[in-house]
Amino acid sequence: MDYRTPLSRAKGLGSAKSGTGHWWMQRITAAALVPLTFWLIKFLGLSMTAPYQQTLDWLVSPVNTICIIAWIIAAFYHAALGLQVVIEDYIAAEGPKIISIWAVNLAFLFLAITALLAVFRVVSIG
Amino acid sequence: MAINTNRPTSPHLQVYRLPLTGIISITHRMTGVMLSAGLVLFVYVVSALAGGGESYDTMQTVMNQWLFKLVVWGFIYALFFHLCHGIRHLIWDTGSSFELETLNRYAMIELAASLVLTLMTFVWGHYGL
Numbered sequence: 001m002d003y004r005t006p007l008s009r010a011k012g013l014g015s016a017k018s019g020t021g022h023w024w025m026q027r028i029t030a031a032a033l034v035p036l037t038f039w040l041i042k043f044l045g046l047s048m049t050a051p052y053q054q055t056l057d058w059l060v061s062p063v064n065t066i067c068i069i070a071w072i073i074a075a076f077y078h079a080a081l082g083l084q085v086v087i088e089d090y091i092a093a094e095g096p097k098i099i100s101i102w103a104v105n106l107a108f109l110f111l112a113i114t115a116l117l118a119v120f121r122v123v124s125i126g
Numbered sequence: 127m128a129i130n131t132n133r134p135t136s137p138h139l140q141v142y143r144l145p146l147t148g149i150i151s152i153t154h155r156m157t158g159v160m161l162s163a164g165l166v167l168f169v170y171v172v173s174a175l176a177g178g179g180e181s182y183d184t185m186q187t188v189m190n191q192w193l194f195k196l197v198v199w200g201f202i203y204a205l206f207f208h209l210c211h212g213i214r215h216l217i218w219d220t221g222s223s224f225e226l227e228t229l230n231r232y233a234m235i236e237l238a239a240s241l242v243l244t245l246m247t248f249v250w251g252h253y254g255l
Contacts, residue, residue: 027219030212037209040168041202041247047171048189048198052179059175079162086159092129108165115169121176 022081029078036074039067059119060126069119076112080105146233154211157204164201202247207240 043064046055058064083104091097144152174185188194214232217223223232 027216030216034209034213037205040205044168044171044198044202045247045250047175048186052175052182055175055182076165079158079165082158083162086155092131108162111165111169115172118169118172118176122172125176125178 022084026078026081026085029074029081032070032074033078036067036071039064040071040075043068056122056126059122065119065123069116072112072115072119076108076115080108083108147229150211150233150236154208154215157208161201161204161208164197164204167197167201199244203240203244206243206247207236210236210240210243 043055043059046058050058059068084101087097087100087104091100171185171189174181189198214236223229
């Protein structure tokens, strides 16, 4: 017996209440991260070895600023989405599950804002 | 809502030896979790850069200790592995390459590619030796 109204069926929301949104965003961010990984590797490489001014100059160049910002948004979002699936798979109890998911979401939102703020500060120095 | 905790689990991990595809699958998840944790290090590095030359130099001293170097290289290898298997997932999403032979061949390609990419990064020279 299906208790769902025709409208909810038409919207395709399902038991997760958000339809395929989560799955789809996981794929979109994944596809975006494939090319953007290059900028992370480059940035990490510079940060580990290059002098301050060189890393600074690299990051304030517009293409690099844009790509690192795009990487931050995609990567932190992708991480939160992925960890949510892991939590849903391994934590059976409803309460702890919901609390863990929200804790992860808030933690990664906070981390992403911190990283973005740092990039903006770098741009304002450079 | 009552949850039945006595349901059969499959595959039963204590009596079932995972095939290569299964090992790669769980490794994808484990690297995903580790990379998520590693993002904290990225926040540290970029914040140190924003803090000016002095905090940047301190960060470099910290990150170039052998333990942190190991973590960074572990992060880079995990990243490339996750990337390679992630592309595989995107291919699967199109509904293709589920044949057993293809699965095993691609598994080997992924492992080789992630190693080669890590090596290329190393040779690229930004990291010193």
